[in-house]
Amino acid sequence: MDVAKQPYAVKWLILGALIGLAAGTSALTFYLMLRLTTYVFLNLLVGYEQPEPVGLGGSLMYVPRIERPWLIPVSTVIGAVIVAYLAGKFRESRAGLDAVIEAYHGRRRPFSNPVLHGLVNVVLSAITIGSGGSAGPEAPTGNFGGGLSYFIAERLGLNDEDRALAMIVGMGAALGAIFKAPIGGALLAAELPYRRDLEVRALYPALVASLVAYVIFCLVTGFKPYLGQVAMGAPILSMPFYVALGFVDGAVAIIYIESLDHARRLFGRLGVNDAARTAIGGLVVGLIGLVTPQVLGAGEGWMDLAIYARLSAFSSQVIPLITLLALLPLIKIISTSITLGSGEVGGVFAPGLVIGAFTGLDMGLLLHGLYPTLAPSVAPFVVVSSLAMFGAASNAPLAVMVMLLEMTNNYQVLPEAVIASAIAYLMTTWRFTVFKAQRINRRHSRHG
Template sequence: MPSVQGAARRIPSPLLPVPNRRGLNRLLDTLATGRGGLVVLALAIGAGAGGGAIVFRWLITTFTHLFSGHADYSAAGHVANPHVPALGMWFVLLTPVVAGLIYGPLVYKFAPEARGHGVPEVMYAVARKGGRIAPQVAVVKSLASALCIGSGGSVGREGPIVQIGSALGSTVGRVAGAGEDRMRLLVACGAAGGIAATFNAPLAGVFFAMELILTSFAAEGFGMIVLSSVTASVIGRAAFGNVPFLTLPPFHAAQVSQLVLFAALGVGAGIAGVAFSRILYLIEDACDWAWRWPEWARPAVGGLLLGAVLLVLPEMYGVGYPVLENAVAGKYAIGFLLALLAGKVVATSLTIGIGGSGGVFAPSLFMGAMAGSAFGLAAHDVFGSTVGPVGSYALVGMGAVFAGAARAPITAVVIMFELTGEYSIILPLMAAIVLATLTSKAITGDTIYTLKLRRRGIDLSTPAPTSPFAGITVAEVMEPVPAALPAATSLSQAADALAISRHGALPVTDDDGSFLGIASAQAVAEVLSEGGRDDEPVREVVSAPKPVHAESDLAEALADLVAAAPSGLPVLDETGTGLSGWITHQAVLLAVHRSPA
């Protein structure tokens, strides 16, 4: 005969029996609310983000080799894919189509939010959804972005890794039962860890998360994000080595007297950043207008247009870091640099417009390098070699165009400093980035990230819509406590009481009157049907729900109520040992009905 406890363990209920659940509840409560628990969660998320970055970069490398036959086709020129030599250079027409046939249905069916560049979705989740991101986003985004980039999509790695790390942070927070404030912080920890591991830039990861995701520099949040970023960076360096994600030539910045030229570059870069944002969404609108068929097929059909661009300018294939490095090294003429700049704007916009998945951070660096190099060469032609090395203008242009597009000046300064390790670049870099930011702000109130949300009718600069439960506590909507069952009550007596109970569940109290948990009609019936003895005490089938307190905000208790059984949840008193009420789905709906419109 199966034991009563054994049968109870098989109850298909979201509430586990007390012997297995009580210690787990205590651990999760500590992680969700304690300062030490937050440190543990930040470290775990950093480690997960570091591992995710390793897998994501491996996927990109693997798919790039598979689709192009090269480690990075952008630097190969018009050459054939050794896997299909008969196609010659024309294979680039087909690779985006083939990849689109794979990731298009994947994104459409499992995670539509994985489409596009990702960062706006994370910003929205933090600002409006309490940091909640579906866990499957991490997997779908990894595969979709790696397929898109590997097949020639002219997008970057930062948007995907931010969304991947953020989804991990949100999932960990949800498992631990973290509140909304901590959930937002854990999402930012995941974003910082992803950036740090992918680009070997721990400081940039921290400031990206705080400046763009949290938009806050609170002391506690800063410490946790640093822990996550450092942990992810250590893991990333173990896999990729302690080298920057770009290989740049040695150089020394120009003299302070040449700040006027860098200032002019900053203003021009700010205009370029805004132009990139506008063209990106203009092309996306054109693609939306032209497309009349199922969305899952859009990346494949649109891949033909992207392939045509790659056929003309193979330098647009993928992220294009080798091309960027050549521009910084001064290997291209002004005309070709401008062609690459225009080509990147079109290729990136088209990749996003056809439903591709990837970031816009790397493309903005690419555009900045092209614009900066062209500006530096032009300055050399006009003023001679006294203007300083062309590479310094390219590097400053990279940070300035990103600042103009994203309006994140601190992140732009930090990441360029981490890239170069050259302190002498700081003065011209800061001057150009600040001017690019001010120029961008003077032209438009939106960034490349917030504009995507505003187009959906979402304005993150305004207060979040008021919840219908705002200002309502659990005590205001809870129902009276039903008559409790003593722990020694037999199963047969409990079955009789549960049969006439309103919600099919009753609280169970110990000999001293303290609350033990709840007994449900389903649990008792399951045990009796499997041969449990009628005289067994009801304490054997008690389940311990997550505690809800009378003074808690109703909005905070909703997540626990949604995850609970239909019978609802008991409400604990201030001591945490007794009951003060019972909250149900019906009670919440009644509160909404009574609230003013």
């Protein structure tokens, strides 16, 4: 059967299922690779067990314990050196999600060899994050899913338009799988290419692919929501708090974006080779991790602990608790910027969610102290802040909002989420984005 000649609905139902298989495989490949590298570097070498999201086997009873904290910088430097060496051999594989977004607008391959470089990107990112670098799982997962999907479309003889569409569908489906948020993943495929527009034709195939990928990933990891079943709500009179939270998240998003950009320029001016530059970044992040281990790795497990205000888990041998909580959003921004700016490989998505969660924890604790009846719990502040901050930073507020609500399996804070997300997004959309390959809208895309 020639898939390319089938009616639209049939063609993209078949392709969506095939892409979903590829995306689900991509998500599982990265997940298993990350577990291996985390076990080798942080568990065996450092003796540090990071918190995990509840949906991936984590526990709210988490107690931090680091047997050999002085080896944290050793772990991050070794990981950085390995990444620098491998990236020197496979230079294309350093790319983040911008590679897929740019390739989509150019209607071309994301890499010269989509399967090879997508897989190498998975390995490089797993080493970066597993050794303690502050980066996210979405870039390698999305790149591998997008690359495999492009390869499938190419083999089936599809034209350039359909290959490009298959690529962003595969990217979105892989992201939906890795975060157990299939609807949000489908929306990401449509929303991520633009700052102020949607690629509507991606929605149907992306929904099919995301659901298939989600099932494949969850058959191995379980169907529990990524952050568990979060019970939360917000009093109607607390709505002004979320207006204020939106402004705070918009400002934090801008700081995050600018910090990432400045770090890349700073490391680019060091005048040393790639290995030395990446090792320097690894050393600095490791030293930061000595003081604040909460910034090591992607850090999604800390979101659950923030949601339930498990403050005993947020400890530092140097910094008092209240100071640590206040500084964590900034320290996570700095550690992520250094990790990626120095040349290690990973995404900005998951760290962005964690930065937003830390910001929401601070706001929730402050407002609970001042107005306990209007802010009885920090949970809605953590969740809403997470989605609002990175929705603004990525210029994908709708997709990120749906993803976070899926990750918590709770839609009661949807009104608060809409308000905070809209305000934060309006603060960034005209000028700022973490994804530089985004076009303003479909008119500004080369193939409109």
